[in-house]
Amino acid sequence: KRNVLIIGAGGVAQVVAHKAAQHNDRLGDLHIASRTVAKAEAIIESVHAKDAMKVPGVFQAHALDAMDTAAVVALIKATGCQIVINVGSPFVNMTVLDACIQTGVAYMDTAIHEDAGKICEAPPWYGNYEWKRREACKAAGVTAILGVGFDPGVVNAYARVAEGLMDSIESIDIVDINAGSHGKWFSTNFDPEINFREFTGTVYSWQNGAWQSNTMFEVGQTFDMPVVGAQKAYLTGHDEVHSLSARYPQADVRFWMGFGDHYINVFTVLKNLGLLSEQPVTTAEGLEVIPLKVVKAVLPDPASLAPDYTGKTCIGDFVKGTKDGKPVEVLIYNVADHKDAYTEVGAQGISYTAGVPPVAAALLIADGIWDVGTMANVEDMDPAPFINLLNDIGLPTRIKEAAGDRLLEF
Numbered sequence: 206k207r208n209v210l211i212i213g214a215g216g217v218a219q220v221v222a223h224k225a226a227q228h229n230d231r232l233g234d235l236h237i238a239s240r241t242v243a244k245a246e247a248i249i250e251s252v253h254a255k256d257a258m259k260v261p262g263v264f265q266a267h268a269l270d271a272m273d274t275a276a277v278v279a280l281i282k283a284t285g286c287q288i289v290i291n292v293g294s295p296f297v298n299m300t301v302l303d304a305c306i307q308t309g310v311a312y313m314d315t316a317i318h319e320d321a322g323k324i325c326e327a328p329p330w331y332g333n334y335e336w337k338r339r340e341a342c343k344a345a346g347v348t349a350i351l352g353v354g355f356d357p358g359v360v361n362a363y364a365r366v367a368e369g370l371m372d373s374i375e376s377i378d379i380v381d382i383n384a385g386s387h388g389k390w391f392s393t394n395f396d397p398e399i400n401f402r403e404f405t406g407t408v409y410s411w412q413n414g415a416w417q418s419n420t421m422f423e424v425g426q427t428f429d430m431p432v433v434g435a436q437k438a439y440l441t442g443h444d445e446v447h448s449l450s451a452r453y454p455q456a457d458v459r460f461w462m463g464f465g466d467h468y469i470n471v472f473t474v475l476k477n478l479g480l481l482s483e484q485p486v487t488t489a490e491g492l493e494v495i496p497l498k499v500v501k502a503v504l505p506d507p508a509s510l511a512p513d514y515t516g517k518t519c520i521g522d523f524v525k526g527t528k529d530g531k532p533v534e535v536l537i538y539n540v541a542d543h544k545d546a547y548t549e550v551g552a553q554g555i556s557y558t559a560g561v562p563p564v565a566a567a568l569l570i571a572d573g574i575w576d577v578g579t580m581a582n583v584e585d586m587d588p589a590p591f592i593n594l595l596n597d598i599g600l601p602t603r604i605k606e607a608a609g610d611r612l613l614e615f
């Protein structure tokens with residue numbers, strides 16, 4: 206038993222906490238730390254309300270400023286945790302990783318590090334911060350698994366599975382469709398500041414062996430997805446395009462996210478009016494405001510969406526390549542249900558798909574299977590035990606190929 210420290214107390218942390226509690230017989234003591242300790246306490250309360258702890262054990266909340274490496278080091282030492290699941294905001298990633306390197310404990314996160322001062326990171330995303338610490342991880346024997354949510358995360362493992370099915374990979378198209386409905390006139394599914402930031406910058410993809418630039422909503426395509434049907438998705442920049450293009454430089458690697466026309470209309474109006482700007486403006490009354498902060502203040506709190514969310518998500522990889530000289534194509538995917546997620550762990554489906562994988566990774570590290578003692582992206586790891594475990598703990602993987610559509614098991 207390694208004991209686990211969860212950092213952050215948002216939507217994804219809610220899922221991580223419930224899933225870790227369901228497996229505390231294997232993980233040991235659980236701790237959750239966030240800037241606002243009341244949020245961490247509320248998550249523990251919801252775990253107890255669902256009687257989610259598999260065996261009686263420790264689950265403790267702590268106040269922590271995760272931007273302060275020394276404070277993270279002190280908490281790791283005080284709790285005796287050997288695995289840190291960082292699901293705080295992406296601004297804290299490097300301070301938390303540094304603390305894990307200093308204390309020699311395992312680290313994982315679900316998104317690339319972002320500098321709070323920048324609008325959006327540009328490629329090479331992992332090269333900007335994370336991979337610079339690879340040698341330090343190796344020297345300290347620290348297992349650091351980067352981006353182990355769903356996308357990035359499980360979709361990287363899907364690409365690795367496809368690698369084993371083909372002689373060469375020609376293209377990887379990751380498609381993320383949320384066909385759910387939250388019932389509000391307009392809302393973002395995550396913190397609007399983070400959500401809009403993702404779509405205001407340049408859209409990068411890896412095609413013809415080089416980075417290509419587009420703008421958001423410039424390139425769209427309809428994908429025929431299982432369960433949720435034909436869905437329009439748009440070329441979007443995403444962390445995993447970088448790590449996957451480093452492993453498969455000969456392949457085109459693209460990320461597509463589904464959006465309805467309504468979302469695009471609202472986004473376009475807000476953006477063109479200047480309401481997504483982080484630059485302060487002064488009103489006629491002399492009041493200085495940041496437009497994006499005002500928009501955030503009037504939009505629904507994303508955390509409030511979960512109870513009424515219905516419908517499904519479908520996220521997967523369309524991979525094309527060749528096998529024995531012939532063209533082959535597979536779709537490897539998962540379908541998750543918003544209502545089922547809420548019933549089980551009190552969160553919507555998108556948080557669920559992001560929060561279950563790091564707990565699977567923690568279990569694999571605790572069992573020694575993924576405890577590689579160095580820094581790795583998910584596609585560097587053996588996907589078989591990960592996918593088998595996800596099948597068992599709530600995120601089953603299916604594969605659609607010429608022969609048909611089946612559960613993927615190893």
Ligand code: NDP
Nearest residue numbers: 213214215216217240241271293294316354355356357559
């Ligand atoms: P939330 O915004 O809901 O939660 C972030 C949490 O981090 C909050 O509890 C916040 O505290 C805490 N936090 C922020 N700064 C600090 C700090 N300095 N010290 C301690 N705690 C801090 O985010 P989500 O739960 O939606 O997402 C969490 C992470 O997961 C993000 O990095 C996101 O990008 C990633 N993600 C990954 C996905 C994937 O599939 N790979 C999908 C979805 C999300 P406070 O409450 O006080 O603000």
